[in-house]
Amino acid sequence: MSETRECPACAMPTDAEAPECEVCGYEFPESKAGVTAMTWLFIGLMVLFAVPLLAWLAGWFG
Ligand SMILES: [Zn+2]
Known part of the structure; x- marks a missing residue:
């Protein structure tokens, strides 16, 4: 069954x-763990790109 x-x-x-x-x-x-790992990897990459971008924007406008 x-x-x-x-x-x-x-x-x-x-x-x-x-x-x-x-x-x-x-x-x-x-496995769901594999999907979760890929999701976290994607989020990590987004953060790596987002943090310098936000820092640049803060310096540009601030
Ligand atoms: Zn199907």
Whole structure:
């Protein structure tokens, strides 16, 4: 007995243990931790660019 999960691409219920959607072929992320790590990496990069930009803006307008 296996559970099902909703495919984010086509919104159809698919086998929760399947590596990809049986309907549209969407590949599920291997783990939520991987998605979270990528999210934090993206946020980190945004901060790296945003902090100097904000510092420059503060110096320009301040
Ligand atoms: Zn799908």
